[in-house]
Amino acid sequence: MKILVKGGQLVDPSQEINEIRTLYIEDGKIKSYPRGTKELEKDPSIKVIDASGKIVSPGFIDLHVHLREPGFEHKETIRTGCMAAAAGGFTSVVCMPNTNPVNDNASVTEYILLKARTEGVVNVFPVGAITKGQKGEELSEIGEMWEAGCIAISDDGRPVMNSRVMRHAMEYAKAFGLPVISHAEDLYLSSGGVMNEGFTSTMLGLRGIPNASEEVMVARDITLAELTKTHLHIAHVSTAGAVRLMREAKKRGVKVTAEATPHHFTLTDKAVLSYDTNAKVNPPIRSKEDMEAIKEGLNEGIIDIIATDHAPHTEDEKKVEFDLAPFGISGLETALPLALKLVEDGILTLTELIRKLTFNPAQIIKSDRGTLKLGAPADVVIFDPNKTIKVDREKFRSKGKNTPFHGWQLSGQILYTVVGGHIVFPT
């Protein structure tokens, strides 16, 4: 497929480009930035997209999604998860290993990649489990998973509580150049908790998860990253204290990066006031002070990327007592409009925002994507940042309709998502 994207505002932080520029895609690659397009437009085999007044950027990369397959296909499949990604402007997703079976060996990795190649419409990069069965005890066969295509390791959702095991995992991962992604949660401190601990949990009579449960582990893992000199990536930062620890670690030159999710920089724990299980998520949505600190962290570059922690669940699973509902928000299809609010509020420039959705995540997983450099894979997104939309969960491609943003009026609409030179959205 050949595509000519004409006259859009091309924003590519990897090359410091932010100007009106036409883009030509051929053979799945970024072929050229043609000046005159008359000849190309005459060629009937070229699909011409008029992008004037729209933003053209590298396709987004989501470093944190749960595709649920294998094992939880009622919540999401690789196919539906990829379709949701495409609808959200994501051309690559990094999927967490908490499937059934757990992605803790090369055969599961190969299965995911095979499914992704045959049924997925975006690039899928699996994360291998740190320990066998995510039990936090014995290391998985990390080398073989790396060979099979894993680009990081993590026991996401079930943190490695044993500090010695975590230390060895970080040391071992270094041999393969894999970053270690930490879901920072001290399970003793968070035990039984279902929401942020604070005034709101006191009022609702729900068990709280204190900020300390995250901060204790962020501090531990930063210390271990320093000891092992391994790249540590902190998933879904939710507290002001974690931002402070990251700031201090980065200042000292520790190899650590971090992500924030749209729900953590958009909502406060008041979102669960009516026992809305669609706002039940781990780590929990926290106080206003925490939310502001995350925005500051994004602004200062302490938080490197925006990731969704897309965690689809069925409606039946969520329509129960708050204590019984699973944690998670379906996030792929609301990420861009929520992130654009950061631009509107002056937290980030559009270029900085796009950098956190493209080039920065690509750097963390050492991918050649996240850029529109000539010769790069043609992963491109075209969006209208000003178009008003109303979030309608019934229209999600994801099987997970579990969003606390249903009915919200936001700005920002994805117009086209192109993966490897093929238009995957709209279908």
Add this chain to the structure above:
Amino acid sequence: MVFERKHILGLEELSSDEIRLILDTAESMKEVSERDVKKVPALKGVTVVNLFFEPSTRTRASFEIAEKRLSADVLNFTPTESSVVKGETLLDTARNLEAMGASVIVIRHAMSGAPWLLARELSSSIVNAGDGFHEHPSQALLDLFTVREVKKEISGLKIVIVGDVSHSRVARSNIWGFIKLGAEVRVVGPPTMIPRDIEKVDVRVYYDIEDALEGVDVVMMLRLQKERQESGLLPSLREYSRFYGLTRERLRLAKEDVIVMHPGPINRGVELSSEVADDVHSVILNQVSNGIAVRMAMLYLVASSGGNA
């Protein structure tokens, strides 16, 4: 004033006028309970289901008597472990009861917020008979009723709530109720049992029971669950009762006409010494009999409210 609410879920959402209306209605209901024939036809033809997911002898019995005195058709439904094991959800269970004609559902559930889920999804009136650590409106209303009966006026009183406030729905509902009616509320207990940021609702927090008792009109003791020791919040019941148990001696720090309340059942020798439990100050049995009148008022008001017209 007309009661507009379809449900009574908690005291947090009730206005002071609404609380007063329930208490005033309970006065007339108490009068019914003192007649020879303790029955009025107010809820004739109305089916009320007591849906109790947690064992509770006294609250369920009190609701049942209240319903019968109002001439309602009463169904007690106590889901057993097996129906939970069979996998029926709370909503499915409740929808079944609604299909059988229930128009008021009185629910007791171990998880906070369960009555809100029913209120959102069903068309029946929901009365919360206690949810998790969250609210227990009928208990708080009967406590307010009892205090008002003894002290005439709640505004200006000093109340201290003693014990495991963190895990207490009785405490939360009472805090709202007493604050809304103008009382000063104190809480006292070991710091492991005082919930985060509770002082933000204008409650004074104490860790020393003797300081907390100074000059109070009402002492409300909370029941201590034995499992709190296992979960590491307490070293032992013995130490708890030494530092936070109510003795006759400590009670002297309060006002002379202090009243002592307890939602029951009492752990004698833990929360309060036997002598205090039996003391003249104690209005614990008053609380129990007032409970019926207050629950009659709640049921009557939701069943005949604008929301159900």
